Amino acid sequence: MNILILLAAAIINLILQSTVFPSIEIFGVVPNTALVLIIVISLFKGRFVGSIYGVFVGLLTDILYSSVIGINSLILFFVGYFIGFAKDSFARDNLLTPVIFTVLSTIFFNAIYALVVYFLTADISLKLTLQNIFSFEIVYNAIFSIIYYKIFSKIFTRPKIKFN
Amino acid sequence: MTMYFFRKYKEKIFVIAIAAILIVTIGLTSKRSESMSKFENLLGGVLTPLNKITNNIKHGVSGIFTSVKDTINAKEENELLKKEIEKLESENRDLRNIIGKSDHLLKEEKLLENTKYNLVKAEVIGREPENWFDVFTIDKGENDGLEIGDTVIEAVEIDSNVYQEGLVGRIVDIGDSWSKVVSITNEKNSVAFKILRTQDGGIISGSSDNTIEGLLFDYEADVIIGDLVYTSGLGEVYQKDIFIGEVTDIVDNQEELTKKIVIKPAVDFKKLYNVYVIK
Numbered sequence: 001m002n003i004l005i006l007l008a009a010a011i012i013n014l015i016l017q018s019t020v021f022p023s024i025e026i027f028g029v030v031p032n033t034a035l036v037l038i039i040v041i042s043l044f045k046g047r048f049v050g051s052i053y054g055v056f057v058g059l060l061t062d063i064l065y066s067s068v069i070g071i072n073s074l075i076l077f078f079v080g081y082f083i084g085f086a087k088d089s090f091a092r093d094n095l096l097t098p099v100i101f102t103v104l105s106t107i108f109f110n111a112i113y114a115l116v117v118y119f120l121t122a123d124i125s126l127k128l129t130l131q132n133i134f135s136f137e138i139v140y141n142a143i144f145s146i147i148y149y150k151i152f153s154k155i156f157t158r159p160k161i162k163f164n
Numbered sequence: 165m166t167m168y169f170f171r172k173y174k175e176k177i178f179v180i181a182i183a184a185i186l187i188v189t190i191g192l193t194s195k196r197s198e199s200m201s202k203f204e205n206l207l208g209g210v211l212t213p214l215n216k217i218t219n220n221i222k223h224g225v226s227g228i229f230t231s232v233k234d235t236i237n238a239k240e241e242n243e244l245l246k247k248e249i250e251k252l253e254s255e256n257r258d259l260r261n262i263i264g265k266s267d268h269l270l271k272e273e274k275l276l277e278n279t280k281y282n283l284v285k286a287e288v289i290g291r292e293p294e295n296w297f298d299v300f301t302i303d304k305g306e307n308d309g310l311e312i313g314d315t316v317i318e319a320v321e322i323d324s325n326v327y328q329e330g331l332v333g334r335i336v337d338i339g340d341s342w343s344k345v346v347s348i349t350n351e352k353n354s355v356a357f358k359i360l361r362t363q364d365g366g367i368i369s370g371s372s373d374n375t376i377e378g379l380l381f382d383y384e385a386d387v388i389i390g391d392l393v394y395t396s397g398l399g400e401v402y403q404k405d406i407f408i409g410e411v412t413d414i415v416d417n418q419e420e421l422t423k424k425i426v427i428k429p430a431v432d433f434k435k436l437y438n439v440y441v442i443k
Contacts, residue, residue, distance in 0.1 A: 070189035120194045
């Protein structure tokens with residue numbers, strides 16, 4: 001059941017990210033909802049599911065849209081793994097949790113991305129790199145993390161209410 | 165021992181292994197080696213339908229926004245643009261007309277400033293189709309005081325900024341508000357001329373293309389290329405002292421003892437718009 005939900009979520013997110021979200025860009029920034037998805041799933045399902053899911057979603061994005069396969073997978077793998085550690089340490093009801101993790105992860109994601117690109121092409125300016133790392137995407141992703149968190153908290157907590 | 169090692173570090177091994185695999189993948193795909201792109205092709209082939217779907221939705225979504233907006237505005241815009249085009253085209257025609265005529269208009273103005281004749285302005289309204297640069301119709305007739313035989317001229321530039329009457333032809337047929345003009349290029353329209361420099365006389369005897377030929381009365385007349393040719397007024401067919409053109413060639417015929425000159429007329433008979441009739 002969970003696997004089906006995760007699979008559907010990955011595909012729906014991929015479609016939304018490549019179709020609807022580009023038309024709501026702000027300051028030329030498109031939200032990285034794949035990253036948000038991994039953060040939210042990791043917060044709910046822990047580091048093991050989170051990291052594997054990160055690789056899966058990352059590979060999907062890479063193969064479809066990226067010229068180099070593995071960048072998204074690698075970063076999303078680590079994001080899922082590290083945030084998965086926090087699964088039990090943070091209050092689930094607090095919406096600040098996904099927001100803070102999203103802010104940190106977005107910076108992490110773009111920093112690692114810039115690093116990989118740097119090693120592959122060695123042809124990017126520092127100014128551009130910093131602009132990409134600390135961009136409006138942080139805020140945008142944080143907003144989407146709240147939405148995603150709400151959706152998935154409903155999906156994943158329903159059975160528990162039933163049992164209690 | 166090994167089992168214990170694996171159990172203790174299985175998570176770290178798992179993380180490092182996956183990270184290593186992905187890093188290797190990055191390295192391999194970034195170099196675009198052939199085997200890797202084949203693998204990619206395979207994967208891409210599997211995922212292409214998905215890619216296609218997302219692309220179609222993408223086009224659809226952005227298409228909906230633009231097409232809705234466009235359809236609302238398109239009809240209105242179309243009408244507006246059509247009107248605009250019409251307006252601009254007509255303006256363009258007018259302006260081009262003015263530009264094309266500006267040379268003539270300037271010449272006319274200069275001529276009118278220092279002419280000694282009483283001139284009636286007329287517009288060329290038609291040409292005989294079969295010999296279109298020999299006979300043409302103008303829009304003034306008896307009502308404007310014109311008579312058969314009146315001399316028709318056009319403003320021409322002799323030297324730079326010196327404008328004078330240039331001979332076009334004469335009226336041969338007249339109505340209330342129209343006249344037919346035979347131009348001097350018509351062979352039947354013999355014009356008596358004189359060379360300005362030596363006052364040697366002659367008569368125009370024919371034309372070919374854009375030049376007219378004149379026969380000099382005096383075989384031994386002193387003519388050189390570049391001499392200016394004017395009407396002599398002999399026979400009172402044409403007004404006296406109207407500019408005809410410039411001598412461009414001299415043909416001596418020893419046996420017949422005649423001397424012919426070739427004259428380049430000052431008037432461009434293919435571009436006649438406004439002419440003047442000397443009353």
